[in-house]
């Protein structure tokens with residue numbers, strides 16, 4: 001990382017950095033580029049936002065020089081925009097436990113690359129079937145650019161087959177070509193990257209619970225009910241006969257959750273014990289709060305039929321056995337149910353159902369009169385740093401949907417700006 005330069009949150013990337021090519025990057029490609037053309041000899045500034053693995057509110061920007069072209073078998077993408085929600089913080093919090101740090105290695109033990117969902121454009125490609133100028137949706141690091149090695153290239157997109165990604169969950173290695181995505185609409189990009197990664201969980205979680213006849217429950221109790229993944233699940237279960245939903249949330253977010261209108265009951269965390277215990281109950285936990293889980297188990301006692309650990313909005317620790325009475329908390333991971341439904345319905349059937357549900361959901365949330373969402377579009381790495389710190393601190397407004405644009409960041413006056421002598 002000899003030529004990489006870094007700047008901590010709040011500082012500008014300094015001058016003089018990146019005057020040399022990054023040695024590691026250069027030598028990786030050097031043997032493939034005996035005939036340097038003019039374009040290859042120019043250099044590209046690649047900016048990356050790194051997160052301190054054990055203090056997720058701390059980030060730093062790093063800039064370095066790389067080649068402007070792709071090596072054989074490689075594509076170079078410029079990341080254009082992405083969304084930030086608590087889910088991204090959870091990726092980082094579970095970076096070790098769930099291998100999320102391994103998707104985009106930084107080469108630095110202390111610093112990781114927080115994954116986000118967004119759109120990127122191909123700058124250069126040496127891969128048949130992927131052309132410069134094409135746009136893809138998928139899982140990216142917070143960075144200006146990324147190099148990938150596409151395989152299984154089809155009209156729908158490709159999988160990144162870089163060696164370190166091969167053992168990782170394949171759903172995250174898949175990149176969708178926007179021109180062949182039935183659910184894509186240019187004017188909905190912000191909604192897609194904000195909700196799609198969450199709504200796939202909402203949709204599949206609702207399906208998983210229904211598929212299992214709610215484990216005998218007639219009441220669902222949902223924690224961190226103000227989160228987008230939680231209310232997406234509630235949206236999917238609306239109008240389902242025989243099931244009622246109770247929301248538990250923080251006092252400050254209670255008015256927002258009541259306003260959603262998708263939960264039959266809404267209580268603050270302090271009032272959990274006021275919820276009735278007269279019906280078989282299923283706990284859907286998006287908070288990950290251990291003390292809350294203990295209270296749920298003790299309050300509902302024999303009425304608690306299933307404990308579904310679906311999120312960890314309030315806790316950076318992974319699920320652990322604390323010897324509670326009642327059903328053992330079961331970790332819910334969307335890709336598992338996706339695999340099951342791919343086998344049951346076929347991938348086309350899964351896509352068709354998911355796309356229809358997602359479109360109905362997005363149409364609903366984007367309608368201002370419904371009051372579910374205020375979309376906030378910010379620009380640049382500095383805005384991303386601020387938002388991450390605010391999400392880690394729990395200071396986010398549940399109605400806000402936050403997306404970051406990187407286009408033009410290098411020219412903008414934000415703190416990721418890099419100047420040269």
Ligand SMILES: NC(=O)c1ccc[n+]([C@@H]2O[C@H](COP(=O)([O-])OP(=O)(O)OC[C@H]3O[C@@H](n4cnc5c(N)ncnc54)[C@H](OP(=O)(O)O)[C@@H]3O)[C@@H](O)[C@H]2O)c1
Pocket residue numbers: 085086087088090091197198201223224225226227228229230248249250253286287309310311312313314332333334335391392393394395396397398
């Ligand atoms: N299992 C899966 O496959 C899967 C997939 C997607 C998402 N998820 C999980 O679902 C959870 C929600 O993610 P999201 O992106 O939908 O969240 P979001 O919309 O950003 O939700 C924010 C809400 O989470 C709670 N919260 C967030 N940070 C907090 C903090 N530091 N302290 C206290 N409360 C905090 C608050 O809810 P309250 O005030 O209501 O508590 C807040 O309104 C995450 O843990 C995410 O990882 C799981």
